[in-house]
Amino acid sequence: MPEGHVLHRLARRFDAEFKGQPLQVSSPQGRFAESAAILDGNEIIDARAHGKHLFLEFTGGRFIHIHLGLYGKWRFSTLAGSEVPAPIGQVRLRIVSDSQVADLSGPSRCVLISEDEVGHVIARLGPDPLDPNEGDRKAFVTEVRKRRRAIGELVMDQSVIAGPGNIYRAESLFRVGISPFRKGANTSATRLGQLWDDLVILMEDGVQTGIITTIDPEDAPAEPIEGDAEASRFYVYHRTGRPCINCGTPVSEQLVAGRRLFWCSHCQR
Numbered sequence: 216m217p218e219g220h221v222l223h224r225l226a227r228r229f230d231a232e233f234k235g236q237p238l239q240v241s242s243p244q245g246r247f248a249e250s251a252a253i254l255d256g257n258e259i260i261d262a263r264a265h266g267k268h269l270f271l272e273f274t275g276g277r278f279i280h281i282h283l284g285l286y287g288k289w290r291f292s293t294l295a296g297s298e299v300p301a302p303i304g305q306v307r308l309r310i311v312s313d314s315q316v317a318d319l320s321g322p323s324r325c326v327l328i329s330e331d332e333v334g335h336v337i338a339r340l341g342p343d344p345l346d347p348n349e350g351d352r353k354a355f356v357t358e359v360r361k362r363r364r365a366i367g368e369l370v371m372d373q374s375v376i377a378g379p380g381n382i383y384r385a386e387s388l389f390r391v392g393i394s395p396f397r398k399g400a401n402t403s404a405t406r407l408g409q410l411w412d413d414l415v416i417l418m419e420d421g422v423q424t425g426i427i428t429t430i431d432p433e434d435a436p437a438e439p440i441e442g443d444a445e446a447s448r449f450y451v452y453h454r455t456g457r458p459c460i461n462c463g464t465p466v467s468e469q470l471v472a473g474r475r476l477f478w479c480s481h482c483q484r
């Protein structure tokens with residue numbers, strides 16, 4: 216499932232390439248046809264993301280709410296003249312500007328909602344490190360310290376913090392030295408603040424580059440390690456059994472809440 220930085224990149228792309236012009240909106244697959252007909256010919260006036268949710272605001276106070284889920288994907292193409300290319304596969308939503316085509320297929324959610332409903336969705340989510348408001352850092356720390364669940368589970372709980380997925384969970388916990396099994400209530404406010412700050416830095420880098428790279432350049436191997444392609448990008452993610460880049464301890468892996476969790480038992484306490 217795409218992590219939060221992907222949705223923020225998408226929001227910025229829609230703002231840059233589709234905003235402020237009449238759009239052709241359709242549903243080649245047919246499952247969004249009725250709503251597409253309402254929006255056809257209207258303009259996007261804002262695009263924003265919160266966590267793993269994308270909201271495209273059209274004139275008239277209507278929003279498309281999109282969650283990609285496991286299989287959702289956007290495909291963008293540039294128009295060659297006035298000819299619009301045929302859709303590829305089962306395209307739920309197609310948005311055509313004067314120069315670009317955006318095709319959405321396989322989302323877990325693609326619905327037309329009101330501004331009030333947008334507020335209800337966001338209210339169920341935790342603060343987003345990529346769109347922080349005043350007090351969000353403190354709210355995250357306070358919320359985690361109220362919980363007896365392991366911090367490795369809480370970082371993946373979108374009602375606690377919106378956006379991080381499996382990679383950012385593993386890598387940020389390693390970078391700040393927190394064991395994923397430490398209970399939220401037993402983690403100091405100082406360390407949780409450091410965790411929030413690190414997620415802000417790593418996820419914003421992901422927005423800028425489009426690639427998740429969490430390892431500091433001075434820690435990355437000078438030469439690629441044979442059979443360990445992740446070593447130049449990650450500290451522990453997908454490096455099960457490989458020596459920790461910091462201490463040499465084999466990286467551990469365990470299935471937690473249905474997701475693979477990676478950590479260093481020596482570096483993380």
